[in-house]
Amino acid sequence: MKLKDEIAKRRTFGIISHPDAGKTTLTEKLLLFGGAIQTAGAVKSNKIKKHATSDFMEIEKQRGISVATSVMGFEYRDLNINILDTPGHQDFAEDTYRTLSAVDSVIVVIDVAKGVEIQTEKLVNVSRMRNIPIIVFINKLDREGKDAIDLLDEVEEKLGLNVLPLSWPIGMGQRFQGVYNLYEKQLVLFNPHGQQDEDESLTIKEPTLENLEPHIGTAAAEELLDELEIVTEVYDQFDRKEYAEGRQCPVFFGSAINNFGVKELLDCFVEIAPNPRPRITEERTIAPEEEAFTGFVFKIHANMDPKHRDRIAFVRICSGKFERNKFYHHVRKDAKLRFSNPTTFMASRKEIVDESYPGDIVGLYDSGNFKIGDSITEGEKLNFKGIPRFSPELFRYVINKDPMRFKQLDKGLIELMDEGVAQLFVKVMGTQKIIGTVGALQFDVIKYRLENEYGANCDYQPINIHKALWIEVINKEEFKDFEKRKAKDIAKDKDGNLVYLPETAWSLKMAQDNYPGIVFHETSEF
Known part of the structure; x- marks a missing residue:
């Protein structure tokens, strides 16, 4: 397959939020849809001794929080999806800032009851500085929360995003009946704790009282129609170019813990999210279509498996094709290195990979050669920008x-x-x-x-x-x-x-x- 075709198949994104907004739960549900895992771990549950798939460090399991970025990949609709699940806790924000240098788009998770919180503001500001395309997922619709229109106003005001709802909730909390998918013109009915593929999705091109009433009742249908009228008048039409350039922000509603609204989000995401984007170095801009391989280290993790004392450098591939057992140039050390066991990740599970392409994240076993920000090329001296260390507090x-x-x-x-x-x-x-x-x-x-x-x-x-x-x-x-x-x-x-x-x-x-x-x-x- 040609390099261009491989690039077109890649989607690499980060998931960011304030702690407890449901970010890690959403990550798991996306992995479930991709077939990467069979059951979701119950985050913070000590009774059944299961934990979030993406939280694999022992201290994360004990405290029920993410303290390190996890890298996971899966296939969906013939595309290669790479998720970087980041720490939500503000004490680990620097790891998240660096991770944002390795993604092409982000999904921001917001708790419907709490709205926009301080850590969300900080992370979105970093994303906007980099012009990273953003999709918002408003989570926990099965609980009582803020009015949807008020919440969109809050997102616009606090985050400076030009929002555009692509799905709309029908009720909330005890009254929550589902969403109307504005992107695909479908009514999706809520089935608590059900699998999304068992939920009832109805194609309704033109929502009217007559075709909504049998499914959600008169009161809910009338309320939905009123709100849809406001939404279509107030918000712009979706424009893929505006989204790709970070000037328009699609919004979806759902309940990740109930596996609801996630499929609509994922189906739209794989259609509109950008392919691997160019990367800026001190010397020049790197286009992903370039034949020569380039990449940079954005994360290092020691002791991913403490039994084996393995130290892994996470490399974002920016251009060309990375091949196992081929010699590459370590720019800072001016040295040639070869990697016999490059790996891809499903949280802590690793698989050896023979070749990878722009957008992919590859783990390289490292004996101390790499530090964060290092460049790897086929010989060209390049220094990637945007991976600083911040002043501690x-x-x-x-x-x-x-x-x-x-x-x-x-x-x-x-x-x-x-x-x-x-x-x-x-x-x-x-x-x-x-x-x-x-x-x-x-x-x-x-x-x-x-x-x-x-x-x-x-x-x-x-x-x-x-x-x-x-x-x-x-x-x-x-x-x-x-x-x-x-x-x-x-x-x-x-x-x-x-x-x-x-x-x-x-x-x-x-x-x-x-x-x-x-x-x-x-x-x-x-």
Whole structure:
């Protein structure tokens, strides 16, 4: 099959939301439709000892939350679908930001009762900055929630999205009877806890009281017709080009836990979602149709299987064809590498793959060669953009509680920092390690994983740091004076880059005022 045909078959998207909006549940239902899994895991259920398919780390199972991006693939209607299920918890937002660099579109999940929440706003802002096409799925219609029109107004106002409903709910909570699919002109009736393929779907091209009443009753039919009239007058017609360029946002309604509304979402998604899109590098824009292979590492996960100590680099393929056992160029290290066991994923289940194409996510077993943001090519020197590290907001000294396990602690810290779960700094005056995170829960995750995956026991001590700022030296003489006066507040990150760790916002402002020849950056990519 030609490269163009393979590209046309790919759809790669991320699912984002505020915690508990139903993102991981929706992921599972999409996998069920794709035949990738046979039964859905009951998220947070201790009674039946099942867990969400995409939550495979032990701490995720214990706490009932996603703390790492999961990569899953399945086939549907002769297309190859790649889902990246991201952490919803704000303490792991940085992993989600990086994941958004590897997708071509996103589905945003919103709880009908809670509406737009703060984490949703942050993630959608990142998506909009990248002009990523967005579809909204309003979830939990089997519960009482906000009025559908009010909710669409809220999405437009808070998220800055030009929404367009492609399905419309019939009632809500106890009165919920189904949806009218505006995209396919179908009435889809709700069957609680049923399989969607057993639900009754009726083609109704022109909804009228006469053809709706027998199925949903007079009151519901009249209410639906009134609302559909408003919807068709207020909102624009669907325009695929507007959607593809991130200027129009289709909206679907449903109940993921009941497997309802998911098929309509998926059927529309595979039709309208973009094929693999071009990627920007510092040198030029990469088109997916180019014959030469290119890709970049957007995620690293240590110990996906703790028994085998495997460390996997997740690579987004951007152009050309990736082939097993072929030598490729590691741009940062200027080295040739060959990969004998590249893998594709269904959550924690891995399968060896012989060839992959643009849009695919491939896992490469890694002994420490890769870091997040690395480029792989057939020889061309390319550096992909948009995968920065952000300034942490919380900081702790790391204390080794077992001096006999120093090597295990050191190795664990290095490998976990490579994943990007947090950042490691060492002050130039001293050797004590400092961990910086964007949320307190990350400290618990790091401690848990160090103990359970590396056999190392650590504790934390508080340290007063306002934020971490990467140093760009414009005036070397100024920097010499700054280095002398602020030596106790200067550190290096794990890559050896200089970082300023001011104790207060006032200290930072004084440094900025007194040293205009030094620029302090909040991300490592500047």
